[in-house]
Amino acid sequence: MIITITALKGGVGKTTTAVHLAAYCQERAPTLLIDADRNRSALVWSKEEKLSFRVASEAGSHGLIKKYHHILIDTKVRPEPEDLKDSAEGSDLLIIPTTPNALDIDATLKAAEILEPLKANFKVLLTKVDSRTRNGREARKSLEEQNLPMFAQDIPQLVAFERASSRGMLIKDYSDPRSRMAWEKYKAVGGEVLP
C-alpha cells in the first residue's frame, strides 16, 4: 500500500505520524518511509538507527521501492495544490493530520476542497489533542459536519512525542509513563489503515 502523509499546514504532526505508522506497517510487512521533505526530518529521526524500518530520501528511494510491501511518504511543508493532486494520483491513501487549532482546521477544509473533486481516497487524523479541553471534540464535530472522512482514533498531545523524536526513538521505545498509551493510539490508527 502507498500512503502519503500530507497537509497544507506545517507542524501538524506529519512526520510523527509517518514514522509511527511506518513502525506499525513494518510489523506486518517490509515497509519503506520516503522522506520527501527538504528538511529531511524523518531522515534525521532515523540517524540514531533506533527505528524498525528503512527511511530513504526521495532521490534515494527509486531502487528500493520494489523491495517493500508498504511505502509511506512524508511530505514537505505547505505543498502546492498541484503537489496534493500528484500525491492523490500516486497513493492508495492520503492521511491529512490536523491539530484542533482553527487555522489548521481551515487548511484541512481547503485540502479537502482540492481532493474531493479528484475522488481521492483521503482521511483526516486529529493530532495533538489536549484531553483537558473540549477542543478535540469540537474540531471533530466541525470536520464531521463537513462530511470529511476521519480516523475514529485521535492522537493526544504529549511532550513524550517530542522527546522521543529528539532522541531518534519511537514513542513505544521511549521510557515514559504514557509511552505505551501513546503507542496504542498510533496502533489504533494503523489498524484503521491496515485492519
Ligand SMILES: Nc1ncnc2c1ncn2[C@@H]1O[C@H](COP(=O)(O)OP(=O)(O)OP(=O)(O)O)[C@@H](O)[C@H]1O
Ligand atoms: N501528538 C503530539 N503531541 C505533542 N507534540 C507533538 C505531537 N505530534 C508531534 N508533535 C511535535 O510537534 C512538532 C511538529 O511535529 P511534526 O514534525 O511531526 O510535524 P510536521 O507536520 O511534520 O511538521 P513540518 O511541517 O515542519 O514538517 C514536533 O516538535 C513534534 O515532536
Ligand SMILES: [Mg+2]
Ligand atoms: Mg515534517
